[in-house]
Amino acid sequence: MTKGPLAGVRVLEFAGIGPGPFCCMLLADMGAEIVRILRQGEASPHDGAMARGRHDIALDLKSPEAIETCLQAIETADVLIEGFRPGVMERLGLGPAAALARNPRLVYGRMTGWGQDGPLAKAAGHDINYIALTGALAAIGPPGEPSVPPLNLVGDFGGGSLYLAFGIASALYERERSGKGQVIDAAIVDGAASLMSMFASGRYPLDKPRSMLGGAAPYYRCYICADDRQISVGALEPKFYELLCQVIGVEVDAGRLNWANWPDMSDAFAAIFKTKTRDEWCALLEGTDACFAPVLDLSEAPAHPHMTARGVFETHDGRPQPAPAPRFSRTPGAVQGSDGEGAEVLARWRSQ
Secondary structure (H helix, E strand, O other), X not given: OOOOOOOOOEEEEEOXXXXXXXXXXXXXXXXXXXXEEEEOOOOOOOOHHHHOOEEEEEEOOOOHHHHHHHHHHHHHOOEEEEOOOOOHHHHHOOOHHHHHHHOOOOEEEEEEOOOOOOOOOOOOOOHHHHHHOOOOHHHOOOOOOOOOOOOOHHHHHHHHHHHHHHHHHHHHHHHHHHOOOEEEEEEHHHHHHHHOHHHOOOOOXXXXXXOHXXXXXXXXXXXXXXXXXXXXXXXXXXXXXXXXXXXXXXXOOOOOOOHHHHHHHHHHHHHHHOOOOHHHHHHHHOOOOOOEEEXXXXXXXXXXXXXXXXXXXXXXXXXXXXXXXXXXXXXXXXXXXXXXXXXXXHHHHHHO
């Protein structure tokens, strides 16, 4: 039996890449039972941690028998998640109309980059393209240089997976009142644009030379140390900035908010941080109100004392993986097992 706040929720996942699998991992960590439909003849996706908590079944979706198997599974599922281009599920006979006709309580989650409609809806794309239209990508990277993609965290996972998961949770809650399911059009461009809400007011400039939160401010950026490792400082508020200056031994600059002063200030900070190793700066600054942290790579992060104390990472299949998040006081989530074939799980769904 699964455990977590979503225990008892049944999810039918049509295998895809990126944001769909990550959303399903989040649901599985919270206790949802997930049957993943793979295309017959294709290898199971090697998604590492994102594949945890799945029960796989391979089907030939060109076969009428396989489509009927899917429709029967839909009858007993709570949630369906697919990440194909618009129109693909309809052509298979598994679109929202067909699915909701078999199960009016179904929450039908659709994960795409551009959305189900609009001029670009059927065009190919990836995370970098989606966030390029939202204003996010233009703000990331050094002044005078091409923008830098922030891995695929802002688009695929931030604007895509998390918004789809939030939409599913919202739809399941609403279903308790109405008794009806609905379709969720989770487009990465929509979610990534929503993530930019704080900047929409214009209070925080996003042009790179003046972007305080984008790395232009000397007190909110990373620096290279004597051992070529990096540290991060985020001393935005005056009291934190003053403490940072005190510890590293620089004069408090009254013009710190004047972006014209930032290049010279950054050069001065860079020279100072280059005089000690990352660990030496940690000994002086980590845990203080100077808003400091070492820049760890993913192999180092699990061993950091804070991460270890909180159990942020767990070891599964011989490798550290991020633990389920967020944390619940009464119904905590957990990395669920994937024992049992998908066909067996679907048979149990139908029998209960």
